[in-house]
Amino acid sequence: MNSNRLPRLKYHSPKTIEEVLKIKQTFADDTVILAGGTDVIPMLKRRNVSCGHVINIKRIRPLKQISFDEKEGLRVGAAVTLREVADHPVISNAYPLMGKAVQSVAYNQIRNMGTLVGNICVDNKCTYFNQSAFWWQSRPDCFKRDGDCCYVIKGGKQCYALSAGDTVSALIALEASLAIVGPEGEQRLPLEDFYTGDGKKPQKLDHNGLVTAVLIPPPISGWKDGFLKKSQRGSVDFAIATLSIRLRNNGTGLEDVRIALNGVSSKPIRAKGAEQYLMGKPLDDETISEAARILLGETTPLSSIGTSVQVRRRTIEAMFTDLIETIEG
Amino acid sequence: MKEYRLIGKRLPRIDARDKVKGRALYTDDISMPGMLYGLILRSPYAHAKIVKIDTSRALKLPGVKAVVTGEDTAKVKFGVISRSRKFIDEYPLAVDKVRFIGEEVAAVAATDPDAAMEALDLIEVEYQELPAVFDPEEAQKPGAPQIHEHAPGNISREHHMKKGDPDRAFKECDLVREDTFTTQSAIHAYMEPRAALASWDLTDKLMVYTSTQTPYYVQQHLGRTLGMNPDNIRIIKPFVGGGFGGKSDGLSAVEFSAALLSKHAGRPVKIVCSRDEEFTAARRKHPASITMKTGVKKDGTIVARQSRAILDGGAYCSLGPLTTVLMGTFQTLPFRFEHFQYDGYRIYTNKPPCGAMRGHGGPQVHFAQDAQLDMIAEELDLDPVEMALKNGLKTGDESAAGFKIVSSGFAECLRKVSEAADWQDKKRTEKNDPKKAYGIGLGCGGFPSGAGFYFNKTTSAHSSVIIKAGEGGGLSVLTGASDIGQGSDSVVCQIVAEVLGLPIEDIHITSADTEITPPDMGTYSSRVTVAAGNAALNAAKAAREALFKVVADKFEASPDDLLAEEQKIFVKGSPEIYTSFVDAVNLYQKKNQGSPLVVKGSYNSPDPLSPTYSFGAYICEVEVDLRTGELTVLRYTVGHDCGQPLNPMSVEGQIEGCISMGMGYAISEDLRFDGGQTLNPSFLGYAMPTANQMPKIEITHVVTDDPHGPFGAKETGEGSLDPVAPAIVNAVYNATGVRIKDLPITSGKILQGLKDKDR
């Protein structure tokens, strides 16, 4: 049972982004980024990831910053912790949706260490995959371990591990994007487009890339929003679903709406079908339940230990109804 | 009820400060010069022959000092219930065969933990896989894989009990119900994983620090498996972070491997299990299938009970043979019926062995019993509380399994909780919200305050306490009773201090060190307060008698006229005639050629079943989201009769802990298996309730003066668990009309039930 031990690896703690890129170029896919480490350290110990080089990014000054500009919006560096985000006055004043989402991640100790960008980059979760090396001795490897079977969907042809970061639905609803730095310089990518939908390799980030910040457009008045997370025991667990809604209502109908979910599929979902349906409609019981039905069709909840597909589906529907109702007061 | 100085008072634990500040030393906190770190290699197969083990590569790894396998052992099996040879079925390190995933195959010791972990990967084991069986029904079928040679049909234990004539009695009943209930695999999840530190001296004596509930048994079983006189083994129990029955097997591979590695390496060896190992390979609770048939009269009087239980035992006996018996006897509490039959079968399967877990068979059968009585009450249009009142065991009764009730506060528990929870009104709460439903339910319990027999053959008393007086007025109390966090050290000190009129700070307790402390059965079966408490009481009385004798001589008074209070011994009615406690001790020594004041007290249960029984009634209130099946436990109202609570804070702590554990059992704790492999071996996967799920709890102490308990005290550590789960089950039914017969109550089952109902 060697599940407690970190593999032999070289630990790098560069002070600049350039150094990170250099190390990455040298060791290519034998590297892994360490931010708060709350996800990656357990994964290394369990041998869910194996690599020879760990690059700590917490000593890089510029990555530790949160900046806000009325025109540019908000920029949160990749080494900023969830705690720092939650405690920041701009976030509680101008981005309450994001504040709520951040507070829903795990518990205090994890939020003290874990970063916002780490939460965005967190690997997809599966009750099978996230087991120790000893555990895996008892059965053949699944797709995510480069094997050729899946235990969640028996007979499945690919990996269905669920996208997990609890802050992601809120950030997508806020139309956030990522700043990604690679050998060709900085590139911006809408967060929505960052995810592949492949449980095995869920993010569009090659071994050369480093996410340096998450960027959120400036807040616009007239929008109302809300966030909900449901999990088996409250916040400790990964979510059955997280749901974020932003909307603008002119009294007769919806002028604009953003609906995003996470935890319900191999990638975060922007529920465009439900959004389209709702446009211009008044929020009565009938539209809400029809929208919930459409929304459900846009997710692919799977069964996991403790929570069946049926429960997941009903929970998503109920969350949607409840959240719309709270937003509308 | 008599007022005492310390008994019945809300006193902080004697070790509370040390624990809170991190000063209390647990096994993993202890180190020795030259100490090595040990680890255990476990089987990845559920059932396999061990063809060959090659340790040579591991031994060559720098830092590795010893590697041991079954071949290095005396090949002696152990089993905690060593009275019967059939129950001695397990090698501490596997010999020839492995029977579950996680079974101990080899162990290594190295100068640092990393080298030890690396060495594990270098041990080459060649296995030949054998067909395995995981389901107890399948395991009984002809042609099923045989797990042990001595157990045809994989029957590990069967137990049959009969009283009266249930078949005839059922015919005379107005209503007979038969239902099958099933329960899942749950695990103790004690806070401190098992750990042991072993070292040998040059005269071949062995010393082991270990996280155990039963130091005396560890001494005996280590002696047996290592082929040495147990008297040459010293077991020290430091602070222990919980056990709940998971550390009461008398021996584990952890202690054995540490001892053997230390012998081979010639250096101390410490092994600390990881949480993965605990979830994967440690003992656990028996999953059971219980078919229960109960017959009643129109007025709700229970007449007869017939039940059959199939226990999924896992690969070895552990304490399971006893669980098989207790699932029969415990269902005769807390209700009276004349006709009873029980047939219990414990079946071997290729899964981790199941043993004792808090309540020991009780939670399974009380779930069945209380759920079924709730159904019966509904069919007869009776109030469950009234029906429980009608059938509850009273002082002087004997249960169908022969439990002699010497004090029962059950009726009072029921009356108090139904009033405090506003039962009559609340159970009629209207259900007209399509989203949420409120429900209320009753759970009942009764539990022995300790079994009255050892698992091995011995002439030792069940509990003994030695008191040794110091020259400064303090007392050393030596007991083999093991405080594993439940607070028995504090209770023993409280009792001794009360009797001798001393402040609790003057009592210095050692528990337990087999070199120093007398034999004691250990911490299980809810026996410590009654057994060790009585032994302490007897020892304290002996000390008082010895001191009173010399003081009486001095004052030319009768010992009967003396009192010990406030560190003084004085003549009743004349407080000015006194001697201080210190002076009395020194006077004693002077009168006895300087020999120290050393006294002892022992206790044996007067009844092999148990000296006495606790009772409880729990009312639970829940809310169910009818759309999603989400269940929220809102509130528990508890009435508990533990005789005289010696320290109400401790009793409340046990009840609150039981509610948390019982809630987990009812709604979310579930070890899932696939092919004998534990699918959720972590705290993230095994959903124990968190602090924010805890409901409001209101506790009423129902005080009865028990004739056997020390100062009238009875147990509270296990009986408090039994009613917790069924109270939720019944509340969910009250809320939704969905009757759960299969634990745990997941949201999925509630949704399914609602759907079936609509059909």
Ligand SMILES: Cc1cc2nc3c(=O)[nH]c(=O)nc-3n(C[C@H](O)[C@H](O)[C@H](O)COP(=O)(O)OP(=O)(O)OC[C@H]3O[C@@H](n4cnc5c(N)ncnc54)[C@H](O)[C@@H]3O)c2cc1C
């Ligand atoms: C007990 C427990 C409970 C948890 N519960 C939750 C929960 O309820 N909700 C939830 O969302 N998460 C949960 N997590 C997961 C995790 O703790 C959080 O998602 C956290 O926010 C991750 O942040 P981190 O900084 O610690 O990430 P790290 O572990 O440092 O990194 C996570 C991943 O992102 C990559 N990465 C990090 N930064 C960058 C970057 N700048 N560029 C490129 N790649 C990067 C890493 O290489 C790694 O693969 C839980 C974890 C544990 C151990």
Ligand code: SF4
């Ligand atoms: S969902 Fe992915 S990680 Fe999970 S078992 Fe299937 S392939 Fe493996």
